[in-house]
Amino acid sequence: MSGQYEVGTIVEGKVTGIKPFGAFVALDSQKQGLVHISHVAHGYVKDINDELSVGDEVKVKILSVDAESGKISLSIKETQPKPERTERPRPQGGGGNRGGAGGGGKRPQGNxxxxxxxxxxxxxxxxxxxxxxxxxxxxxxxxxxxx
Known part of the structure; x- marks a missing residue:
């Protein structure tokens, strides 16, 4: 499997390292790529260690290959079906006070x-x-x- 990897292909790999920003996945004995934390799962991933561990076998889609540096960008979530989106009820009216910037104290009178x-x-x-x-x-x- 060593050779040129094409963008869009799905291959199997093994997680070789985990950093806060993503996981390194070995595609074969010579090539490895990076799955950025934003491409680990469809939902928000706060801690990548909750999703992956070193040694895990994963399916990854090749997003890009930099010919000069040899860097390969990978995605796990692109190999998985998108979850059905459940509609959240939207707040009615003004939304209320969320305590953000400028929200403290009394509201100015007039205006x-x-x-x-x-x-x-x-x-x-x-x-x-x-x-x-x-x-x-x-x-x-x-x-x-x-x-």
Whole structure:
């Protein structure tokens, strides 16, 4: 089996090494390729060690062969049927507070209608809004001081 491997062919190999980014698979006694972690399974793989172990026999599809360097990119998931996609219910309405950036504290008063309609405010828009609020508060304080 030593010789030129063609892109698109499916061959059997043996896992020879595992790194956090993928697994090395020996195709024959001279050639080996890399299965990137994103090509190990159809779903998200957090830890490749949960999916593969050194010595495992695997079917791999050849994705690419670099003629100059001899590097071979492989995929295990391309040899497996795609799982049927189950539809997840999508959240209705605004989605709620996810606690992301800019989500802390009270929501600015006034302009709440605009914020909901627009959905995303640039930093420049936020700064203008904060300056306006600050000026309103300062004007209110000045009125109280004059009394």
């Amino acid at each position: 709440s209608q605009q914020g909901q309609a627009q959905g995303f405010n640039t930093l420049e828009d936020k700064l203008k809004e904060w300056l306006k609020q600050s000026n309103e508060i300062q004007a209110d304080l000045n009125k109280r001081i004059k009394k």
